[in-house]
Amino acid sequence: MIERDEYKEFRNAVRRLTESKIRPYASQVDLEARFPEEALDAFKELELVALPFDESIGGHSGDVLAQSICLEEIARGCAASSLTLMVIWAGLVPVAKHGSPKLIEEIVKPSLEGDVVASICLTEPHGGSDVWGAKTRAERKGEEWVINGQKRFISNASRSDWYTVLARTAEDSFGIFAVHKSDPGISFGKLESKMGVKGSPTADVLFENCRIPDYRCIGDPNQGKFYITESLAYTRPLIGAQALGIAQGAFDAAVQYIKEREVFGQQVARFQMVRGTIGDLATKIEAARQLLYRSCEAVDNGEEEARVLASMAKLFCSNVAMEVATEAVQLHGGSGYLNDFPVERMMRDAKIAQIYEGTSEIQKLIVAKSMLSN
Ligand SMILES: Cc1cc2nc3c(=O)[nH]c(=O)nc-3n(C[C@H](O)[C@H](O)[C@H](O)COP(=O)(O)OP(=O)(O)OC[C@H]3O[C@@H](n4cnc5c(N)ncnc54)[C@H](O)[C@@H]3O)c2cc1C
Known part of the structure; x- marks a missing residue:
């Protein structure tokens, strides 16, 4: 597991923030299809908007692994909130990276306080x-x-x-x-x-x-082509992180439900077929996490394989998210089909990770091109 103590502490801090200030609004934000203003406010507590930016301009110099951990934890509670933060970063990072000092002063620095979208x-x-x-x-x-x-x-x-x-x-x-x-x-x-x-x-x-x-x-x-290609290699693991967070959130909800629900006089979690599903899903989530963190490491170290690993991570994590969220609905039975339970929203949210920032088909083409060298 690529995780040093400082990442653990950071993960726990984002998890606490998500549980207390973001997850409680996730269902309402979804049902009302409204911007997650509460999340934007919550981000300020840990200065999350500033995470990817250099300390020299007031940021926290968080690497792609830290950014992924952050989005994974937020998406575990609310995918729309994690997307909001990710898109703010995606809009500002190219300005911070390639913009003039005047642009950084005018756009990036004031945005780091967390009020600018x-x-x-x-x-x-x-x-x-x-x-x-x-x-x-x-x-x-x-x-x-x-x-x-x-x-x-x-x-x-x-x-x-x-x-x-x-x-x-x-x-x-x-x-x-x-x-x-x-x-x-x-x-x-x-x-x-x-x-x-x-x-x-x-x-x-x-x-x-x-x-x-x-x-x-x-x-x-x-x-521009170079700047955007460079930025997609960095944003694709972040979509993978969002997908992984959705998968973990759906898995956690399913585990809780099957332990509480009794059918045929016993906990659903006691059925052997259900335990097989749980074993499978947990393994896929962990495999997705390891591939994702490896791709983050490659981007952070500027490795040659960074771009292809980013595509692999996005492809694999989004497929795992879709599968886990769909199975989580199944494990809830009819309740999973109701918006009273979070897995219904998570299944709908998971689908987008296979589509945006380059569809799964486009990621496969990038991986194949690299393997075939043409
Ligand atoms: C909710 C949401 C948020 C988004 N946010 C943003 C954003 O903030 N900024 C932004 O710029 N964009 C954003 N997008 C756009 C997103 O990145 C695109 O939808 C995505 O890249 C796919 O493009 P398309 O929808 O035009 O599909 P198309 O390109 O029309 O693709 C249609 C189908 O053809 C397949 N296909 C295309 N080319 C090939 C090929 N060569 N080989 C095999 N199959 C192929 C695709 O995989 C797909 O299945 C967002 C989209 C959504 C739905």
């Missing part, structure tokens, strides 16, 4: 799997960039203050840009009605002659 805008209507087919364009006009295009399925959309946007700057090159919600020309589509992670708002973000000052181009206007 951010989004990452990659997907477009023509197909999220084809990221480099993006049609959104950014043109430099005098002292400004003018952005035109449409982004689809953007998490935190309309609630976010800042949007990190991938846009084509020439035929074959991309840049990333920081757009504020009050910039002229940005608008939002209707909120999507979703199967799961209902507390996380999802909507189109539209740019119609959206004008932003020159300095809001993040880093080199022709290096």
Whole structure:
């Protein structure tokens, strides 16, 4: 188990925070499909928004393993809350990594206190799997960039203050840009009605002659492809962590239920077939955890295999989450089908991990390409 004492302490702190301040609202957030404001407030107690950022700018220099542990523990109680935090990080990290000191001062530093919400805008209507087919364009006009295009399925959309946007700057090159919600020309589509992670708002973000000052181009206007590829290798383990947390949360709920529930005059947990399921699921969860932590270690150490391990971890953890959550519903019998029990929400939430940040099929292609060297 790759876990030093300092991670254990951190895990316990996030677990306590989740149990006391986040889990109690998870069902309500889901049923009302509303933004988890309580979670955003709770994050401030442990300064979780600041976790991935360098100490030099006021962050906590938490590595990807620490970030994964954090999201895993939050997702164990509420997947939508873990997604909210993950997306804030995904929006801000490229600015902190590649932005000018002025951008870091204006966007990242004030965000670390935990009141600012951010989004990452990659997907477009023509197909999220084809990221480099993006049609959104950014043109430099005098002292400004003018952005035109449409982004689809953007998490935190309309609630976010800042949007990190991938846009084509020439035929074959991309840049990333920081757009504020009050910039002229940005608008939002209707909120999507979703199967799961209902507390996380999802909507189109539209740019119609959206004008932003020159300095809001993040880093080199022709290096967007490199910046995003680099950031996906880091965010994919985080989706794996979210999935693992959902799996663990569903497993825990199922174990509790089958110990309490009696059928045929005995605890459901006494049935041999049920014990087989429990043995299987526990093994898969632990295998997922080990692969995930190994991928985090590879990203943290800058290892060559980091990208492929990140894809493997995302693929495997999300499949395990879907399987465990579905079995957890089954182990609850009819009760599992009711929204009175958390496993119903967890099963719906688990599905998204197989879809966003590159579908399972895309992860398989990345792994196969690396194995076949072409
Ligand atoms: C709730 C939610 C939140 C999201 N949040 C964000 C966000 O914050 N920011 C953001 O940018 N995006 C976000 N997304 C978008 C998400 O990343 C995309 O939905 C995802 O990448 C898939 O793209 P698509 O939906 O266009 O599917 P498509 O690309 O249309 O794919 C359709 C199907 O074809 C398969 N497929 C595609 N290409 C291949 C291939 N080469 N070989 C085999 N199969 C293939 C896919 O696996 C899939 O099964 C979010 C999506 C959802 C639903």
